[in-house]
Each structure stands twice: as structure tokens, then as C-alpha cells.
Amino acid sequence: MWPGTWRKVLSGLSPVSGAAVRVVKRLYCPAGKRDTIFALSSGHGRCGVAVIRTSGPASGAALRSLTGQQELPRPRAVALRRIHDPSSAETLDRGLVIWFPGPHSFTGEDCSELHVHGGPAVVGGVLQALGHLPGLRPADPGEFTKRAFQNGKLGLTEVEGLGDLIHAETEAQRRQALRQMEGELGQLYQRWSEELTKALAHVEAFIDFSEDDNLEEGVLAGVGAAVQALEEEVRGHLQDGRRGERLRGGVHVVIAGPTNAGKSSLLNLLCQRPAAIVSPVAGTTRDVVESALNIGGYPVVLSDTAGLRETQDAVEREGVSRARERLQRADVVLAVLAAVDVAPEPGCLADALRAILPRRAPCILVLNKADLLEEGCRGALLGACGEGALPPACLLSCKTGEGVDSLLSLLGAQLEQMCGDPLAGSPSLTQARHRLHLTSCLGSLGRYHGYKSLDLVLAAEELRLARRHLGKITGRVSAEEILDIVFRDFCVGK
Numbered sequence: 001m002w003p004g005t006w007r008k009v010l011s012g013l014s015p016v017s018g019a020a021v022r023v024v025k026r027l028y029c030p031a032g033k034r035d036t037i038f039a040l041s042s043g044h045g046r047c048g049v050a051v052i053r054t055s056g057p058a059s060g061a062a063l064r065s066l067t068g069q070q071e072l073p074r075p076r077a078v079a080l081r082r083i084h085d086p087s088s089a090e091t092l093d094r095g096l097v098i099w100f101p102g103p104h105s106f107t108g109e110d111c112s113e114l115h116v117h118g119g120p121a122v123v124g125g126v127l128q129a130l131g132h133l134p135g136l137r138p139a140d141p142g143e144f145t146k147r148a149f150q151n152g153k154l155g156l157t158e159v160e161g162l163g164d165l166i167h168a169e170t171e172a173q174r175r176q177a178l179r180q181m182e183g184e185l186g187q188l189y190q191r192w193s194e195e196l197t198k199a200l201a202h203v204e205a206f207i208d209f210s211e212d213d214n215l216e217e218g219v220l221a222g223v224g225a226a227v228q229a230l231e232e233e234v235r236g237h238l239q240d241g242r243r244g245e246r247l248r249g250g251v252h253v254v255i256a257g258p259t260n261a262g263k264s265s266l267l268n269l270l271c272q273r274p275a276a277i278v279s280p281v282a283g284t285t286r287d288v289v290e291s292a293l294n295i296g297g298y299p300v301v302l303s304d305t306a307g308l309r310e311t312q313d314a315v316e317r318e319g320v321s322r323a324r325e326r327l328q329r330a331d332v333v334l335a336v337l338a339a340v341d342v343a344p345e346p347g348c349l350a351d352a353l354r355a356i357l358p359r360r361a362p363c364i365l366v367l368n369k370a371d372l373l374e375e376g377c378r379g380a381l382l383g384a385c386g387e388g389a390l391p392p393a394c395l396l397s398c399k400t401g402e403g404v405d406s407l408l409s410l411l412g413a414q415l416e417q418m419c420g421d422p423l424a425g426s427p428s429l430t431q432a433r434h435r436l437h438l439t440s441c442l443g444s445l446g447r448y449h450g451y452k453s454l455d456l457v458l459a460a461e462e463l464r465l466a467r468r469h470l471g472k473i474t475g476r477v478s479a480e481e482i483l484d485i486v487f488r489d490f491c492v493g494k
């Protein structure tokens with residue numbers, strides 16, 4: 001229990017910062033006994049209803065104090081209550097309260113929820129009242145989820161899925177995040193981990209008992225085959241064109257081409273606002289101008305870049321070098337040419353394209369300013385685009401809007417191919433962190449084969465290491481630094 005003394009001591013040291021109070025409360029908290037945390041879990045700012053949550057052993061007492069009723073509501077049922085500030089007995093609001101006794105709660109601890117009116121004064125009053133109760137302190141970012149993880153309610157990949165779900169901005173991102181939160185990715189890694197455990201058990205049995213005759217023939221051959229199958233599965237999972245990571249972080253689409261082709265006009269057309277300066281002066285754009293878009297449910301980070309040309313102007317040269325650097329990292333390039341400037345010959349188009357593309361990046365050829373083309377040229381130009389090994393192309397006019405639909409459908413098809421359907425097939429890995437540990441896991445599996453005929457003990461150790469790398473993804477291997485990386489991105493109240 002909290003003696004009232006620490007508060008008395010602190011109240012003599014005015015003004016007391018929230019951080020100081022928190023530090024003292026932490027220091028005072030006896031080892032193994034958890035404080036109860038609280039936070040506004042709905043968004044900040046004026047809203048219809050705000051949800052305030054608590055989690056920890058003092059949740060029930062806090063609910064009793066704030067509602068002024070000894071009896072707690074029925075578990076997990078909504079009850080209408082007056083909510084008071086226990087220190088002044090003033091009514092703060094009338095709202096809905098829910099009591100979630102542990103372990104059947106989000107965090108696994110005793111939890112409560114207060115659904116109050118979303119005005120800043122009401123929310124501020126309730127938070128202040130909670131802060132005055134013994135044993136309660138404001139939650140750190142991600143702390144509710146961290147407790148859920150620590151109490152075995154969620155695996156680490158589920159936690160990451162939950163974080164992604166909160167940040168999801170497009171449908172495809174939401175589908176992928178929900179799938180991960182519901183545990184499919186974690187289950188896949190868990191299955192691999194169990195296969196490794198089995199293989200390891202067999203190798204250890206062989207080490208210990210191979211002298212005895214009662215060990216089955218071919219134990220090691222079986223392990224070798226199992227390890228090889230697992231290697232293939234992990235390798236296939238890694239060779240997914242980074243689809244899950246792309247979908248999570250957004251596909252980088254870069255608009256590039258010679259000066260005055262209409263690149264900035266295209267950016268503005270696609271993001272439907274004047275994000276970049278458009279002018280008839282060649283060399284207008286220098287900095288990379290970015291805009292986030294949702295195209296057909298897929299998240300896109302669209303960048304406009306400086307027109308590619310030789311120049312004496314030092315500032316423009318820097319712009320061109322930034323454009324080239326951005327092109328190197330592009331997932332998809334929209335190569336923009338002014339249709340009137342390119343002759344309808346595949347050779348000419350291919351040369352113009354080579355001047356833009358640094359490598360064989362996925363590309364869509366955009367022939368802009370179609371409104372300036374004479375009727376007769378269109379067919380010839382499009383015909384030329386269909387020949388040779390040119391990327392898919394479309395005619396466009398940023399001025400009239402002609403051709404936007406066909407550009408969007410070409411781009412949509414490209415995005416779908418890159419990100420895939422997040423609900424189809426086996427779940428994708430979504431984070432660089434997963435890739436890192438899976439690559440290390442694969443390295444250990446490879447070394448197992450190397451060691452198995454030389455030193456079985458070392459070979460077994462590699463299997464143990466491989467399993468450990470998988471454990472780092474699912475959180476079965478607990479290491480504070482992994483937790484910190486995962487929970488860092490969470491908001492307060494989650």
C-alpha cells in the first residue's frame with residue numbers, strides 16, 4: 001500500500017513535476033508489485049466520447065473511488081455511473097464504466113474503462129482524479145501493450161501487428177496488420193521453432209545414445225532432411241520481393257524525366273493539391289517533393305524530382321544529384337516525357353528512357369502533354385510503345401486530365417503485383433527486424449550442414465542458435481532491447 005507520507009513529503013517541495021512524482025512512486029514500489037497505470041486511450045482533442053483506461057491491481061479500488069460505489073459493476077458489462085473526484089466529491093461527468101477483472105482482460109491484469117464525454121475539462125478532471133489515487137500513475141507509451149505481452153496475452157509479432165493496425169492508413173495495410181495481430185505470422189515462426197526443437201532433440205539423443213543400439217537407424221539423415229526443408233521454407237519466405245515491408249511502409253514511386261516534361265504537374269494532379277511549383281521555366285524543381293497517397297488501397301510515397309539535365313547551376317546540379325539518388329531507391333519509376341518531344345520510334349523512346357532509369361527498375365512510361373499532339377501522331381506513338389522491350393506506357397495530359405485513369409490502372413496493377421493480396425498465401429514478414437533474424441537463422445541452418453559430419457556438438461549448437469533467432473522475432477527469447485525497439489513506436493494509452 002502507498003503510505004500517504006511520500007505525497008506529504010513531495011507536497012512540501014513545490015512545484016513538483018509529474019516526472020519527479022513518477023520517479024519517487026517507482027522507487028517506492030516494492031519489487032514485484034506493479035503500479036496501476038492509467039491513460040486516455042482514445043485520441044486527443046475534443047470528441048464525443050473519450051475512453052480512459054486503467055490496468056493494475058488498484059484498478060478495482062480506483063473504480064470504486066471514482067464511482068463512489070462499493071460494488072463493482074458486473075465483469076465486462078457496461079454500467080452507467082456518476083464519476084466523482086474523490087478528493088473534492090465533485091461530480092465530473094456521468095459516463096459508462098466497464099470492469100475487466102484479470103486475467104480476462106487486454107493486459108491480463110485488473111483493468112477498467114471509463115467512457116466519458118470527450119471535452120478537455122472532463123478528460124483532464126478524470127485523469128487528475130486518477131493521478132491522486134494511491135498506487136496509480138500515468139502510463140508510458142505502449143505500456144498497456146507491453147503488459148499484455150509480459151502476461152502472455154500477445155506474442156511479439158501480434159504486438160507489432162497491433163501497432164501497425166493503429167497506424168494503418170489504407171485497406172491493404174489494415175488487412176495485413178490484422179492478419180499479423182491475429183497471430184498467423186507468429187504461428188508460422190512458432191511452427192518453425194518447434195521443428196527446430198524436434199531436430200535438436202534428435203541430434204542430442206544421437207550424441208547421448210548413439211553408442212547404445214536402441215536408437216533408430218537414420219536419425220541424423222532425418223534431421224538433415226528436416227533442416228533442409230526448413231531452410232527452403234525460410235528462404236522462400238525471405239524472397240518475397242519485400243512485399244510485406246513495402247505494404248507496411250509505403251511503396252516508393254518516383255516521378256523522373258527531363259526538365260519541363262510536366263513532372264511537377266503530374267505530382268499535383270495525383271495528389272490533388274499544388275504540392276510542387278509548376279512553371280514554364282526549365283529547372284524549376286530542385287528539392288525532392290514528397291506526398292503520401294492511397295492508390296487502390298495501397299500506400300504510396302510519391303516523389304517529384306528535379307528535371308534530369310547537364311547544368312552549370314550549382315543548386316540545380318544538387319537537385320539533379322538528389323533526383324538520381326532517389327531513383328536508385330525507387331520501387332517504381334514514373335518516367336515522364338513530353339509526347340511532342342519524342343519521335344514515334346522505339347529506338348528513340350528506349351534512348352530517352354535509358355537516360356532516366358539507372359537500372360531495370362519497375363517503370364511506367366508516361367507520355368505527357370498529349371493535348372499538344374496532332375491526332376495522327378497518337379496511334380503511331382502508342383504503337384511504338386508496344387514494340388521492343390519498353391515498359392507499359394500511357395498517353396497523358398496534365399492539362400486536360402486525359403489518360404489519368406489509364407495511368408492509375410497501370411500503377412494499380414504494378415502495386416498489386418508488388419504488395420500482393422495481404423490475405424492470400426502465407427503471411428508476409430513485415431519488418432526489417434524479421435528479415436534480419438530470419439537471415440541469421442538461415443546462416444545457422446547452413447552451418448549445421450557444415451558441422452554435422454565434423455562435430456555434432458557444434459552442429460547442435462547451430463540449431464540452438466537458429467531457434468534463438470526465431471525466438472527473437474516472436475519474443476520467446478526475452479531481451480529488453482528487442483522489447484524497447486518494438487514498444488518505442490506505440491502511443492500512450494495503447
Ligand SMILES: Nc1nc2c(ncn2[C@@H]2O[C@H](COP(=O)(O)OP(=O)(O)OP(=O)(O)O)[C@@H](O)[C@H]2O)c(=O)[nH]1
Pocket residue numbers: 258259260261262263264265266277278279280281282283284285286305306307308368369370371372396397398399400
Ligand atoms: N499543354 C500542356 N502543358 C503542360 C502539361 N503538363 C505540364 N504542362 C506545362 O509544362 C510546363 C512545365 O511543367 P512542370 O510541371 O513545371 O514540369 P517539370 O517537369 O516539373 O519541370 P522541371 O521541374 O523544371 O523539371 C508548365 O508550363 C506546365 O503548365 C500538359 O499536359 N499539357
Ligand SMILES: [K+]
Pocket residue numbers: 259260278279280281282283284285
Ligand atoms: K518547369
Ligand SMILES: [Mg+2]
Pocket residue numbers: 263264265276277278284285304305306307
Ligand atoms: Mg518540376
